[in-house]
Amino acid sequence: xxxxTQPPSVSGAPGQRVTISCTxxxxxxxAGYDVHWYQQLPGTAPKLLIYxxxxxxxxxxxxxxxxxxxxxxxxxxxxxxxxxxxxYYCQSYDSSLRVFGGGTKLTVL
Amino acid sequence: EVQLVxxxxxxxxxxxxxxxxxxxSGFTFDDYGMSWVxxxxxxxxxxxxxxxxxxxxxGYADSVKGRFTISRDNAKxxxxxxxxxxxxxxxxxxxxxxxxxxxxxxxxxxxxxxxTVTVSS
Numbered sequence: 001x002x003x004x005t006q007p008p009s010v011s012g013a014p015g016q017r018v019t020i021s022c023t024x025x026x027x028x029x030x031a032g033y034d035v036h037w038y039q040q041l042p043g044t045a046p047k048l049l050i051y052x053x054x055x056x057x058x059x060x061x062x063x064x065x066x067x068x069x070x071x072x073x074x075x076x077x078x079x080x081x082x083x084x085x086x087x088y089y090c091q092s093y094d095s096s097l098r099v100f101g102g103g104t105k106l107t108v109l
Numbered sequence: 110e111v112q113l114v115x116x117x118x119x120x121x122x123x124x125x126x127x128x129x130x131x132x133x134s135g136f137t138f139d140d141y142g143m144s145w146v147x148x149x150x151x152x153x154x155x156x157x158x159x160x161x162x163x164x165x166x167x168g169y170a171d172s173v174k175g176r177f178t179i180s181r182d183n184a185k186x187x188x189x190x191x192x193x194x195x196x197x198x199x200x201x202x203x204x205x206x207x208x209x210x211x212x213x214x215x216x217x218x219x220x221x222x223x224x225t226v227t228v229s230s
Contacts, residue, residue: 034213034214036216036217045223048218048220089154093215098156098159100156103153103154
């Protein structure tokens with residue numbers, strides 16, 4: 001049971017917009033700690049996708065965006081592409097621990 | 110090029126020990142904290158342990174506290190994870206990652222490809 005809750009899977013057709021939610025609590029996201037997102041393509045190491053709720057590292061397309069409100073956060077992907085098919089994880093901070101969501105598998109139809 | 114390369118994984122019996130290493134290159138190692146994150150087969154990411162830039166502050170997930178010890182050697186640009194009393198549930202791919210801390214938490218901006226630990230009799 002992960003501290004942060006994500007839907008196990010989402011899907012969308014090429015060109016569509018999808019969102020992935022990340023729900024926490026008053027001890028992590030709701031306590032003011034930021035949310036970060038990672039993309040893990042099949043068979044590869046995780047890659048930082050969004051940091052500090054909504055900031056993109058250099059090289060990450062602006063099709064990816066993040067937001068946070070209250071005890072939840074969301075990752076949005078617009079203009080869905082086949083290469084976006086991957087696992088996505090949210091991460092925050094809670095009681096001196098880094099905590100991850102259980103991950104969401106994105107399928108591009 | 111910023112790079113992290115893990116080594117030291119293998120097959121070990123329950124109750125055994127293993128020491129993982131992570132060699133860092135392409136950045137000033139002692140400017141950064143570091144973490145170990147694992148991924149059991151077919152499962153999600155689990156943060157295992159973290160250490161600050163000089164080794165003076167460490168943290169552990171409850172699942173490994175008292176069994177695993179994180180350390181670093183800044184002269185060798187290396188991070189370590191000493192794993193004792195290993196259990197079947199410790200079987201996973203172990204990644205090292207560069208930790209960035211700021212007032213509103215931590216995140217990991219560079220990841221290694223990982224080294225596999227299998228605990229089995």
